Amino acid sequence: xxxxxxxxxxxxxxxxxxxxxxxxxxxxxxxxxxxxxxxxxxxxxxxxxxxxxxxxxxxxxxxxxxxxxxxxxxxxxxxxxxxxxxxxxxxxxxxxxxxxxxxxxxxxxxxxxxxxxxxxxxxxxxxxxxxxxxxxxxxxxxxxxxxxxxxxxxxxxxxxxxxxxxxxxxxxxxxxxxxxxxxxxxxxxxxxxxxxxxxxxxxxxxxxxxxxxxxxxxxxxxxxxxxxxxxxxxxxxxxxxxxxxxxxxxxxxxxxxxxxxxxxxxxxxxxxxxxxxxxxxxxxxxxxxxxxxxxxxxxxxxxxxxxxxxxxxxxxxxxxxxxxxxxxxxxxxxxxxxxxxxxxxxxxxxxxxxxxxxxxxxxxxxxxxxxxxxxxxxxxxxxxxxxxxxxxxxxxxxxxxxxxxxxxxxxxxxxxxxxxxxxxxxxxxxxxxxxxxxxxxxxxxxxxxxxx
Numbered sequence: 001x002x003x004x005x006x007x008x009x010x011x012x013x014x015x016x017x018x019x020x021x022x023x024x025x026x027x028x029x030x031x032x033x034x035x036x037x038x039x040x041x042x043x044x045x046x047x048x049x050x051x052x053x054x055x056x057x058x059x060x061x062x063x064x065x066x067x068x069x070x071x072x073x074x075x076x077x078x079x080x081x082x083x084x085x086x087x088x089x090x091x092x093x094x095x096x097x098x099x100x101x102x103x104x105x106x107x108x109x110x111x112x113x114x115x116x117x118x119x120x121x122x123x124x125x126x127x128x129x130x131x132x133x134x135x136x137x138x139x140x141x142x143x144x145x146x147x148x149x150x151x152x153x154x155x156x157x158x159x160x161x162x163x164x165x166x167x168x169x170x171x172x173x174x175x176x177x178x179x180x181x182x183x184x185x186x187x188x189x190x191x192x193x194x195x196x197x198x199x200x201x202x203x204x205x206x207x208x209x210x211x212x213x214x215x216x217x218x219x220x221x222x223x224x225x226x227x228x229x230x231x232x233x234x235x236x237x238x239x240x241x242x243x244x245x246x247x248x249x250x251x252x253x254x255x256x257x258x259x260x261x262x263x264x265x266x267x268x269x270x271x272x273x274x275x276x277x278x279x280x281x282x283x284x285x286x287x288x289x290x291x292x293x294x295x296x297x298x299x300x301x302x303x304x305x306x307x308x309x310x311x312x313x314x315x316x317x318x319x320x321x322x323x324x325x326x327x328x329x330x331x332x333x334x335x336x337x338x339x340x341x342x343x344x345x346x347x348x349x350x351x352x353x354x355x356x357x358x359x360x361x362x363x364x365x366x367x368x369x370x371x372x373x374x375x376x377x378x379x380x381x382x383x384x385x386x387x388x389x390x391x392x393x394x395x396x397x398x399x400x401x402x403x404x405x406x407x408x409x410x411x412x413x414x415x416x417x418x419x420x421x422x423x424x425x426x427x428x429x430x431x432x433x434x435x436x437x438x439x440x441x442x443x444x445x446x447x448x449x450x451x452x
């Protein structure tokens with residue numbers, strides 16, 4: 001955590017700041033940004049760049065308790081929740097999603113998501129590829145590929161930002177890797193391993209700028225060592241850290257509570273109670289708001305992890321006990337994000353995707369939980385100029401497998417790339433052997449024609 005303390009710190013508005021400016025962890029794995037990059041233009045200008053906000057529901061959300069309810073199924077399958085009508089004829093969702101139900105015209109619901117590896121991991125949702133048999137250097141995550149291909153919108157905010165909290169299990173808090181796109185394009189992440197606190201007392205903006213000269217020592221180090229991606233990546237992280245620190249765009253934006261109180265309350269306060277298991281962070285509704293602020297400030301891709309959805313049952317609470325906390329919180333935060341993007345004219349340029357690594361077992365187990373079910377899952381998509389207000393795909397009467405229009409993970413990634421203006425049929429990034437690698441297996445998976 002890099003903390004600047006002491007009197008005399010003046011930002012470009014000329015106001016002295018005696019309070020500490022905490023900008024997060026700065027280490028080889030990334031720069032901690034949840035407390036840092038809550039950046040919004042001080043001029044009020046609206047960004048017109050294309051962007052993506054990706055919400056990862058760590059653990060696997062129960063598709064049959066959210067967007068694919070089966071009220072006519074036997075009780076051991078249908079569960080405790082009832083469907084409600086939405087503002088789109090023929091589309092029903094869980095009773096604990098009343099706000100999203102009234103915004104269904106802004107959403108596309110995928111009920112037939114397939115292709116899961118069946119592993120507890122953020123990797124597939126972040127990278128779009130299986131973890132096994134990766135090319136040399138490893139697959140870059142989606143946001144790193146976008147950063148490599150399109151670069152940063154400005155020098156003050158990285159193209160790729162990850163807001164994943166520290167939660168039990170690195171497989172869930174993983175922010176995504178730069179892979180063969182290069183370390184310099186890895187997301188700036190809150191949970192960077194090996195990051196240590198740095199407290200610089202009596203630091204003013206002038207002395208901070210002097211410290212920037214220390215970056216020149218990286219050149220000396222590079223001459224002594226073989227130049228490699230790690231050194232280049234470290235240099236980039238530090239350069240961007242100083243750009244961010246000295247940016248006037250951070251005035252009154254480091255604290256999400258500086259947001260308009262009315263808008264702040266729309267998102268909700270979430271909960272600091274873990275989902276019965278004690279190994280997950282709380283429901284950080286504010287991360288949805290931070291994601292909007294980051295996109296508006298210039299980020300191209302923002303990823304966040306929301307809650308802990310792996311509910312196998314007692315003694316950690318049933319699937320339905322935990323869902324009664326998580327689903328309403330998601331309903332509120334995601335609805336607020338959709339409204340906020342629309343109100344600010346960002347909805348057509350900003351695509352939103354919400355999903356997890358797999359679905360849950362159709363049959364409720366003896367502990368009142370649902371177990372892992374990679375055969376089918378669900379996803380929600382919004383914004384980006386996509387055709388919303390529709391359901392894509394169907395499952396059988398017990399929500400066990402697709403019976404109509406299975407949608408692969410890579411089809412959704414192809415769609416997201418398309419919304420950013422990236423052609424998956426022709427765009428490649430070279431791996432570390434120099435071999436060009438396509439972003440998705442474009443011979444099999446294309447952008448969803450139903451959406452574009």
